[in-house]
Amino acid sequence: MDNRPKIAFFQCQWCLYAPEDQEWVDKRLPENIHLIKVPCTGRIDPLFVLNAVQGGADGVVISGCLPEKCHFKEGNLAARRQLDAFSSFLDYIGYDEARVRFIWLDLQDRGRIQRELTEFESLLKKLNPAKSLATRVPETEGGAND
Amino acid sequence: MTELEQKIRAEAARLLSEGLVDVVMAFRKEDAPLRPQPAFFTCVEDLENLIYNGLCANNLANYLTRYPDETRIGMLVRGCENRSVNALVVEKQHSRQNLYLIGVPCTGIIDWRKVVALTGEDILGYEETDSSLHVRTKRQSYQLPRRELLHASCQRCVHPNPLSADIVLGEALPEGDPALIRERVEAFEALTRAERTAYFKQEAERCIRCYACREACPMCYCEECFVDHNSPRWTESGTTPAGTHAWHIIRAFHQTGRCTSCGACERACPMDIQMTYLTDKLGKDMWDSYQFAAGMDAKSQPPFASFTLDDRKHFQAGGMHS
Amino acid sequence: MKYILPKQDLNALLERWSAEYAVLAPQKSGAYAEFLPYTPRSELCLEEPHNTRYPPKALFFPQSEAILQYKRTTGQLESISAVAQKRVIFGIRPCDAKAVSLLDTVFAEGDNQDPFWQARRAETLLIGLGCHAPCATCFCTSAESGPFHTDGLDALLTDLGEIYLVELLSERAASLFDALAPASSILQENAQAVQSAAECALPKAFELDGLKGKLDRVFDQDIWAQLAQSCLGCGICTFLCPTCFCFDLVDEAQRDTRVRNWDTCMFRVYSLEASAHNPRPTRKERTRQRLMHKYSYWWEHADKLGCTGCGRCVRYCPVGLDIRAMIRTAGAYENEVLHAN
Numbered sequence: 001m002d003n004r005p006k007i008a009f010f011q012c013q014w015c016l017y018a019p020e021d022q023e024w025v026d027k028r029l030p031e032n033i034h035l036i037k038v039p040c041t042g043r044i045d046p047l048f049v050l051n052a053v054q055g056g057a058d059g060v061v062i063s064g065c066l067p068e069k070c071h072f073k074e075g076n077l078a079a080r081r082q083l084d085a086f087s088s089f090l091d092y093i094g095y096d097e098a099r100v101r102f103i104w105l106d107l108q109d110r111g112r113i114q115r116e117l118t119e120f121e122s123l124l125k126k127l128n129p130a131k132s133l134a135t136r137v138p139e140t141e142g143g144a145n146d
Numbered sequence: 147m148t149e150l151e152q153k154i155r156a157e158a159a160r161l162l163s164e165g166l167v168d169v170v171m172a173f174r175k176e177d178a179p180l181r182p183q184p185a186f187f188t189c190v191e192d193l194e195n196l197i198y199n200g201l202c203a204n205n206l207a208n209y210l211t212r213y214p215d216e217t218r219i220g221m222l223v224r225g226c227e228n229r230s231v232n233a234l235v236v237e238k239q240h241s242r243q244n245l246y247l248i249g250v251p252c253t254g255i256i257d258w259r260k261v262v263a264l265t266g267e268d269i270l271g272y273e274e275t276d277s278s279l280h281v282r283t284k285r286q287s288y289q290l291p292r293r294e295l296l297h298a299s300c301q302r303c304v305h306p307n308p309l310s311a312d313i314v315l316g317e318a319l320p321e322g323d324p325a326l327i328r329e330r331v332e333a334f335e336a337l338t339r340a341e342r343t344a345y346f347k348q349e350a351e352r353c354i355r356c357y358a359c360r361e362a363c364p365m366c367y368c369e370e371c372f373v374d375h376n377s378p379r380w381t382e383s384g385t386t387p388a389g390t391h392a393w394h395i396i397r398a399f400h401q402t403g404r405c406t407s408c409g410a411c412e413r414a415c416p417m418d419i420q421m422t423y424l425t426d427k428l429g430k431d432m433w434d435s436y437q438f439a440a441g442m443d444a445k446s447q448p449p450f451a452s453f454t455l456d457d458r459k460h461f462q463a464g465g466m467h468s
Numbered sequence: 469m470k471y472i473l474p475k476q477d478l479n480a481l482l483e484r485w486s487a488e489y490a491v492l493a494p495q496k497s498g499a500y501a502e503f504l505p506y507t508p509r510s511e512l513c514l515e516e517p518h519n520t521r522y523p524p525k526a527l528f529f530p531q532s533e534a535i536l537q538y539k540r541t542t543g544q545l546e547s548i549s550a551v552a553q554k555r556v557i558f559g560i561r562p563c564d565a566k567a568v569s570l571l572d573t574v575f576a577e578g579d580n581q582d583p584f585w586q587a588r589r590a591e592t593l594l595i596g597l598g599c600h601a602p603c604a605t606c607f608c609t610s611a612e613s614g615p616f617h618t619d620g621l622d623a624l625l626t627d628l629g630e631i632y633l634v635e636l637l638s639e640r641a642a643s644l645f646d647a648l649a650p651a652s653s654i655l656q657e658n659a660q661a662v663q664s665a666a667e668c669a670l671p672k673a674f675e676l677d678g679l680k681g682k683l684d685r686v687f688d689q690d691i692w693a694q695l696a697q698s699c700l701g702c703g704i705c706t707f708l709c710p711t712c713f714c715f716d717l718v719d720e721a722q723r724d725t726r727v728r729n730w731d732t733c734m735f736r737v738y739s740l741e742a743s744a745h746n747p748r749p750t751r752k753e754r755t756r757q758r759l760m761h762k763y764s765y766w767w768e769h770a771d772k773l774g775c776t777g778c779g780r781c782v783r784y785c786p787v788g789l790d791i792r793a794m795i796r797t798a799g800a801y802e803n804e805v806l807h808a809n
Contacts (some may be wrong), residue, residue, distance in 0.1 A: 018316075026192065044277065045380075046396065046399055047372060047380040047381065047396060048380070050380075050381075050392060050395060050396065051380050051381075054388050054391070054392065055722070066458070066461055067455055067457065067458035067461055068458070072452065075455040076461075077454065077455065077457055078450070078453050080453065080457055080460060080461060081449055081450055081453045081457065083451075084435075085402055085428065085432075085435075085450075085461070086399060086432055088431055088439055089395070089398075089399060089424075089427065089428060089431075090337065090395075090731075091339075092334070092342065092427050093343060093346040093395070093424075094339040094340065094342045094343030095339075095341055095343075096339060101260075104461045132340070132343045132347075133343065133391065134387035135386070135387040135391060136382065136388040136722060136723055170726055176790075177789070177790035177792070177793035178604070178605060178782045178783070178785075178788055178790040179604050179605075179786075181788030181790075182788060183698050183787055183788040183789065184697075184698040184787055185697075186697050186698075200524065202630050203786075203788075204698075204786065204787055208700075209698075212751075244731070259499065267518065267601075267603035267604055268601075268603065268604055269604060300702065331597075340648050352498075354522070354531060354703075354707050355531075355703070355707075355729075356702050356703035356704045356707050356732075356784050357703060357735075358700065358703070358704050360702070361700035361701055361702040361786075362700055362702070362786050366656065369736075370737075374737050378716075378721065379718075379720065379721065382720055382722075382723070383532075383716075383718045383720065383727065383729055384531065384532025384718070384727055384729040385531045385532045385729075386532055388723075389532070413706075413786065414702070414703050414786035416521060416526035416698070416784040417521070417522075418498055418500070423641060
């Protein structure tokens with residue numbers, strides 16, 4: 001567990017169309033992936049992403065629906081612009097933008113989420129742990145972020 | 147009194163005596179050396195205190211959000227202030243109709259700290275010309291080239307001329323070179339990630355959470371700032387690294403598509419923290435991605451408010467950073 | 469007792485102290501001076517005529533301080549003990565030293581004694597450097613202090629060019645200076661002349677006599693709205709002020725820590741109540757509060773003036789507000805405006 005990259009996974013609650021995908025995420029997500037379910041990617045405030053980075057996330061995944069498929073019509077459009085700009089901004093201050101991955105899922109994308117997460121994890125393993133902005137990681141065991 | 151000051155006073159007097167405005171926002175004589183103050187004139191007699199010079203360091207558009215729309219306001223605007231007014235009008239924070247903008251093309255704001263660094267304390271007085279600042283201290287007199295005293299943002303100013311003033315006093319100035327802002331951002335981008343993080347931390351960690359940058363900024367007008375959210379608390383409250391980093395990252399980010407690069411934030415900061423290298427990066431991204439620059443008119447919606455289905459071509463898995 | 473300390477011997481003296489104490493002294497940090505740990509490589513910043521930007525109250529009352537920790541998984545509480553190391557703060561200005569002793573009123577007297585403050589105070593010696601060339605924003609002499617006042621100091625240095633004259637003020641600090649030669653009466657006279665000259669160089673900022681009453685009597689007047697018009701409501705004046713002491717307790721839930729942070733009456737949320745009522749709803753009430761607290765309420769609560777005239781609020785106010793001018797205007801309002809009509 002300690003050696004696997006820590007991933008914060010923001011999942012729009014609608015984007016996993018196949019019930020088996022959602023069940024996998026809900027029940028069998030690997031321990032190093034921390035799930036945060038949101039009603040829409042439009043709910044994702046850059047504050048959440050920063051909070052994850054400061055908490056020690058080596059990578060951040062945001063998965064949502066394709067344009068025109070947003071349950072709330074335009075949430076994902078707003079998210080795309082804001083979070084795109086934010087990941088570019090984080091890169092500017094040193095948090096590699098390769099560490100922020102957007103996955104826009106379609107109806108046909110059964111099983112894609114597992115593949116994406118696995119691939120993302122291998123990519124993160126090649127990068128060093130992202131510790132330079134991880135300023136809220138507790139120094140002792142049994143602290144807040146377990 | 148300079149000719150320009152006379153013109154400004156005359157225009158302010160006209161607006162007040164003809165009952166065209168309820169208040170004129172400009173600057174008045176300093177109490178502390180080198181520090182003229184924002185001032186709010188409501189009667190003609192007070193106008194003898196109105197001054198205008200290169201030490202007038204605050205963005206007056208900041209005060210607009212304190213007034214209800216019905217108040218008829220005459221205000222001095224330089225290039226950046228005019229754009230801040232536009233940006234506020236776009237965000238419906240004030241309507242243009244009750245504003246009378248007294249435009250003044252600006253040769254740049256002098257950074258008082260640069261003056262003190264060169265002359266020391268004990269400043270008795272100063273005179274400003276087009277090209278220099280003459281400073282008298284208890285010990286001696288100095289003649290300093292104005293260009294070297296300008297605040298950094300003013301050295302990179304692209305739009306010194308007010309874009310949409312109701313009257314313009316003073317000669318129009320040549321527009322500045324946008325490459326200056328862009329090049330500084332690109333120079334920072336060219337550093338390694340480790341260097342960029344180190345610089346960011348070195349600056350942000352001096353922060354004392356006084357929020358002067360926020361209060362001096364015309365675009366920071368939220369009644370409840372994100373730092374005051376406590377259920378849950380997303381950013382640490384104190385001067386820990388987590389807290390100071392989060393403050394600077396998010397405040398800059400909340401300026402995306404809104405910041406006019408006026409530099410009021412840096413001028414207000416008591417700890418000399420650099421911030422415009424962050425907001426200018428976001429401004430550059432907004433230009434590159436959406437051809438948007440804040441405050442250029444009073445109508446165009448900023449990028450985060452104008453997402454469209456046409457953005458769909460960017461919705462590729464992991465492929466947004468084209 | 470008065471001693472001579474040649475300036476060229478200063479570093480050696482500080483190093484000698486470093487064997488027993490952690491020594492802090494003003495050093496250049498970017499464009500300004502701040503109190504930093506002394507090392508042999510330190511470049512001391514003692515020639516500048518003004519004090520550090522960030523106030524030395526932070527050395528006793530840090531801006532953000534953890535006071536309690538807990539483990540969410542076990543429910544265990546860990547109080548953080550108030551332990552301090554022996555320290556010498558060298559080069560503190562008289563305005564700042566007096567301010568530290570004023571804060572004893574808040575943190576070390578009566579029923580509310582702060583263990584963190586007291587532990588640090590007990591272990592710290594304050595060696596002051598007087599100001600022979602006060603700057604334009606200083607007004608200590610108008611605020612019951614002065615460029616060579618000794619309130620709160622264990623020793624006071626007077627700069628005489630090539631040497632410092634050291635005046636020992638407390639027994640605790642005696643061992644710091646016992647290797648120094650005593651100062652002749654001529655040098656002592658020179659020092660007195662420097663001190664008087666500095667004191668005279670400071671113009672009177674406002675009339676303190678009767679000020680409290682004058683401010684109290686105009687509390688409800690509109691003058692406060694005028695004075696507060698350009699105020700941004702940031703925290704610079706309060707955070708850089710060596711006598712401001714308000715704080716907020718915050719449970720940083722994500723770090724399982726309760727912290728104490730400096731707070732400021734200038735922020736709207738400072739007095740905002742849970743019901744959404746705010747007894748200081750506008751800029752006018754909040755700016756008035758700052759001035760009244762320093763120049764009126766401190767007298768009521770502590771029988772002392774709550775300001776030492778250090779001038780930081782004047783220097784660093786982003787809109788150039790000068791507390792001296794504000795006090796003069798408010799203090800004169802009764803006579804010049806109310807009674808004039």
